[in-house]
Amino acid sequence: MKRREMLCASAALMGCAGLLPARIWAQDSLALGQARLDILSDGQLLLPGDFITRSMPQEELAPIAARHALSPYEFEPPCNVTLLRDGPRKVLFDIGAGQDLMDSVGHLPQALAALAVDPAEITHLVLTHAHPDHLWGLLDDFGDPFLPNAEMLIGVGEYEYWMRPETITEMGMLREHFAVGAQRRLGRVQDRLRLFADGDEILPGVLAIGTPGHTPGHMSFHLHQDGQSVMVLADAFDNGHVAFERPHWHSGSDHDPALAAQTRQSLLSRIMAEDVPVIGYHLPGNGLGRVEQRRDGTHVFRPKSG
Numbered sequence: 222m223k224r225r226e227m228l229c230a231s232a233a234l235m236g237c238a239g240l241l242p243a244r245i246w247a248q249d250s251l252a253l254g255q256a257r258l259d260i261l262s263d264g265q266l267l268l269p270g271d272f273i274t275r276s277m278p279q280e281e282l283a284p285i286a287a288r289h290a291l292s293p294y295e296f297e298p299p300c301n302v303t304l305l306r307d308g309p310r311k312v313l314f315d316i317g318a319g320q321d322l323m324d325s326v327g328h329l330p331q332a333l334a335a336l337a338v339d340p341a342e343i344t345h346l347v348l349t350h351a352h353p354d355h356l357w358g359l360l361d362d363f364g365d366p367f368l369p370n371a372e373m374l375i376g377v378g379e380y381e382y383w384m385r386p387e388t389i390t391e392m393g394m395l396r397e398h399f400a401v402g403a404q405r406r407l408g409r410v411q412d413r414l415r416l417f418a419d420g421d422e423i424l425p426g427v428l429a430i431g432t433p434g435h436t437p438g439h440m441s442f443h444l445h446q447d448g449q450s451v452m453v454l455a456d457a458f459d460n461g462h463v464a465f466e467r468p469h470w471h472s473g474s475d476h477d478p479a480l481a482a483q484t485r486q487s488l489l490s491r492i493m494a495e496d497v498p499v500i501g502y503h504l505p506g507n508g509l510g511r512v513e514q515r516r517d518g519t520h521v522f523r524p525k526s527g
């Protein structure tokens with residue numbers, strides 16, 4: 222048995238034994254012209270309750286937190302990986318957290334198995350940014366690429382930022398392992414990386430939108446086909462509550478909070494102007510939904526389900 226078959230077999234075995242979380246993969250799918258989008262769950266992060274809200278104005282935050290039933294103790298955002306199947310192309314947007322981050326994430330291999338998609342069939346991996354919950358699933362337990370045949374695409378600014386030797390020291394003790402982890406993984410697949418820039422049509426019907434701030438080279442994507450479109454936001458909106466209700470507030474998860482807030486506001490205008498459905502990596506209800514404007518001018522994310 223080859224290594225990969227063994228990994229797949231053990232993933233299937235775990236599924237049979239009922240050791241997986243209840244939600245292995247999201248049920249949501251969306252037709253996009255002739256293509257099909259599925260949203261797969263890599264699991265969910267377990268973070269402190271004030272992880273993103275600690276620097277926000279607490280009095281103004283209180284009614285928003287109450288409206289969205291936010292726990293002051295835990296923040297447990299889902300991790301929603303998008304799979305685009307378009308003719309001969311099978312494209313993943315991000316690759317999940319793998320086994321080295323926390324136990325509650327790293328379930329993408331089982332999610333793919335549940336959809337009967339072999340990792341060897343994936344033709345392209347598009348990385349939105351190089352944070353652990355989006356990148357660390359790149360290598361399997363043997364240190365080999367989990368996707369043996371995929372071309373891998375990442376924004377040039379994001380790649381250059383994480384590969385600079387200084388980034389490790391600049392990150393500070395709490396996050397330096399983010400940089401070490403990114404360098405090791407991106408370095409391992411260097412021979413099949415393709416770098417792209419803001420505004421590039423990286424694949425037919427997949428347009429890159431530079432959305433810096435969450436990380437220096439963070440990218441979102443506009444997917445379009447036969448007059449239909451959807452935006453893959455990744456972490457430009459890192460939650461389904463304050464990010465939409467108060468996009469100008471600074472989030473604790475952003476590398477450059479002021480730039481990220483600016484990015485959110487301009488992206489929000491574009492989403493409303495184009496009236497386009499969105500998929501967010503950490504948005505609730507499987508991440509797929511629409512953004513609506515309330516009478517008071519604030520915005521709200523309405524999940525398709527969940």
Ligand SMILES: [Zn+2]
Pocket residue numbers: 352354355456502503
């Ligand atoms: Zn994330």
